[in-house]
Amino acid sequence: MKNILIAVAATSAALTSPAYAQSSVTLFGIIDATLAVGKGSLADRTQLANSGWNSSRLGFRGSEDLGGGMSASFWLEAGFSPDSGVGAATNTNNQASGAAPAGAAGGQGLTFNRRSTVSLAGNWGEVRLGRDYTPQYWILSDFDPFNNNGVGTSQTLNSIITGVTSVRASNSIGYSLPATLGGIYGQAMYYLGENPSNAGATKDDGRGYGMRLGYASGPLSVAISTGQTKYAAGNTRQTNIGAHWDFGVAKLMGQLSRDKAGATDGRGWVFGAIAPVGVGEFRIALSEYKTDAGAGTEPRTRKLALGYGHNLSKRTAVYTAYARVRNSGGATAALNGATTAANASSSGFDIGIRHRF
Amino acid sequence: MKNILIAVAATSAALTSPAYAQSSVTLFGIIDATLAVGKGSLADRTQLANSGWNSSRLGFRGSEDLGGGMSASFWLEAGFSPDSGVGAATNTNNQASGAAPAGAAGGQGLTFNRRSTVSLAGNWGEVRLGRDYTPQYWILSDFDPFNNNGVGTSQTLNSIITGVTSVRASNSIGYSLPATLGGIYGQAMYYLGENPSNAGATKDDGRGYGMRLGYASGPLSVAISTGQTKYAAGNTRQTNIGAHWDFGVAKLMGQLSRDKAGATDGRGWVFGAIAPVGVGEFRIALSEYKTDAGAGTEPRTRKLALGYGHNLSKRTAVYTAYARVRNSGGATAALNGATTAANASSSGFDIGIRHRF
């Protein structure tokens, strides 16, 4: 992401340290609104929706040079829906009890649900405390041509890992490798459920960890990750692998995921490409997810997604995307708010504007 | 509104486009707190209230020059109450179900309820997506000497159009005429209720449109607007006309409104003036609203409002206002949190500070 840096020119009367003059806070964000049409066998729907091409957000971040190669930094990033201005809730304990109550509708204020971290970094890497993406999630996003946004979002995100830690975790302590390892990157995260020790069977609920290791060099990027969150009702576990190769004319990418939620297994894959054409960008993705949740059947969804974004500038794009999902084995996945019967199909269409600031 | 522009001086390391150097984000706001006294026949009330002279808000907005006369822009504006720091809720679907739950009290966070839009503009006009004022509302505000703030707010705002789209609409697609039409201005807006197609009688609830056309030249401004929102329980419809003439010594203004909410009709008018005197500004308004909701009677409210704002600077004012509302036909309108019996009167008094930033 490219953001605007707020110039830090002057200092307050209370200021005594010249170190302040080196400081900066960056105000950044994305606003992305799309007309989203969904078609299903049971119901269609038309919405002005959020984040068809990139996730809408408003954030504040900054860093401070501590000398000796060390730095401190913070990152506060809130998701919101430009169609109504409503914010997005977070989760306080990585469990259902830490979520916002159902039915808040227009009452959710701006919340740093996307990221809320404080970090210390040096040539040994970075230690980060707070709420952040889980390591295992990054692969689902990095190796999806649609980056898990809009109607084109890959089916591997619509997995059996419906727990609150499928994308981000609160109460996390993370460590990232330094950027100086010749293309090797990696991170580990441990997160707390914060239950009291006398909570019985659920005392470890919401506690988990994740790890990711990758290698990026020239046109190649490849990464593997695994993670687990404990729940008395059944732990969730994810293992993902992804790769891309940039041929110049197009960047091909793919991912495989294997999930476990209690006794249920799920597995998925994505294969797709991003192709720059002039000032625009084409995206294509085929993805599948199937589980053994059905009685004698394997509920399976398969999606084809096509998109085109026309960059009016580095920051502003108009885009459109179309996707169709086919259900089998009793699955009922539907797109853009439509509903569809078991084993029927659903299609969706986005047309919108994405503006970064 | 006049706002502070955050200087955009430096760019992040990830920045590759020189276009960024032309960018800007404006942080702006108003904080307006007033001691608000209300007197009624049943109960009086004294509050530290919000927005007696202008609406309190905090916002972020910016624009980007795309070249060729085109630009992209965003506007995120949140209302809040400085008396407690609480935010104001939005509505996600232009229906009762999209509102915040009752009783949230001190739990409402900052929400971009006032405006949340992304726009593309050119010499052909502007297309705007998101949450914004409805076209029909503008006339109620533009041609009210009190701009619908504080105890002086005209009775046409306290109308039978109690639906969530009486002031703003979410999920809107708007078009505004360019500013180059020799004083003619106008806009149209279409907004979605986002219900699924199998919602039966309520499937169109919250869907609507609005249009406004005006002409401003020298001392004159005149505008007309109409809008409608669909509800199975009864559509709401508004038609408003307003005008002002600036005589220099005072700007006279007036408006007429005709409303329909299901089977109920309502009509109102405002007549008033704003007169600058030295660094101050006097406001006077007489307004009336009546409906055919009563059985055999016409509930009617008539208000006289007087105000004075003393500008300590362009940004900061101290102000005071007094209003008295008379009820007839069974109406019970009361001011500043007071309650009053049918056909009794109520009065209210504000004294406060308004500071822009």
Next chain:
Amino acid sequence: MKNILIAVAATSAALTSPAYAQSSVTLFGIIDATLAVGKGSLADRTQLANSGWNSSRLGFRGSEDLGGGMSASFWLEAGFSPDSGVGAATNTNNQASGAAPAGAAGGQGLTFNRRSTVSLAGNWGEVRLGRDYTPQYWILSDFDPFNNNGVGTSQTLNSIITGVTSVRASNSIGYSLPATLGGIYGQAMYYLGENPSNAGATKDDGRGYGMRLGYASGPLSVAISTGQTKYAAGNTRQTNIGAHWDFGVAKLMGQLSRDKAGATDGRGWVFGAIAPVGVGEFRIALSEYKTDAGAGTEPRTRKLALGYGHNLSKRTAVYTAYARVRNSGGATAALNGATTAANASSSGFDIGIRHRF
């Protein structure tokens, strides 16, 4: 606090007054996350917690020179928890009914709960409207070595004054003495409960006042405060006195508090010190609080707290703190989310990062 000032360099097209060029808005904040371990006789707990050394916050403030020694200013400051990104609720009417509903968990958005004020100031002092600390609270904070943060927070804060005005009040009108009185400082605040006059016995609930008078000169600071909030169920009243003397090698401080909540009396004291050592700072505090709430006993808690903060810069510190609380007379105070049986002890441990911006 020392904060970053957003440079105000350019002005919007709508800008007509050169006075704007002198304006500034400061974006400021603290992000403080700590691993917090609590031990108790009934349950232990480990959390990634908030604000172990300083309170996490994000704020916007600014001031405007009005000439003639006068100025206008605003201050909007929101608390948040970096462990999850969740905000902190406010209270709209200084009563239980004005609080956020229970169980909001991850749904609380950013709210200006810490401070939300607009002010006018001159050589006669400052008038401030909105939500702010009560005068009586300042002594509990100013003369606590831990500043009421983290596991070391003095027991005088954990008092019988559990009402919503124990720290801050909404709907307040405050007056502060000017800073030109030779070391004398002081403030008075009146706050409204905003109930209607026909609310019967509860019509004055949430209404109160506070006063503080202090003297600071060289190494000495001493202050006294008192305040009261009305509730039909029993008024709350606080009287606090505190002082510190800075010996250079260490700043010694202490406070005494006497509280009344309805028929219950409480009293507490704190004695402690802050000692700078190199770039670090040691904190030690002993505190006690006891009430006559028990039947024939005096529930009493006594805490010893030790802390060390290592300043990596003016803005960034790593810190650790340990505290142990002993209960007697039936008290059950426990630290860092642990729970403990009556008359048993509890201990807690923090280790975290504090970063200012």
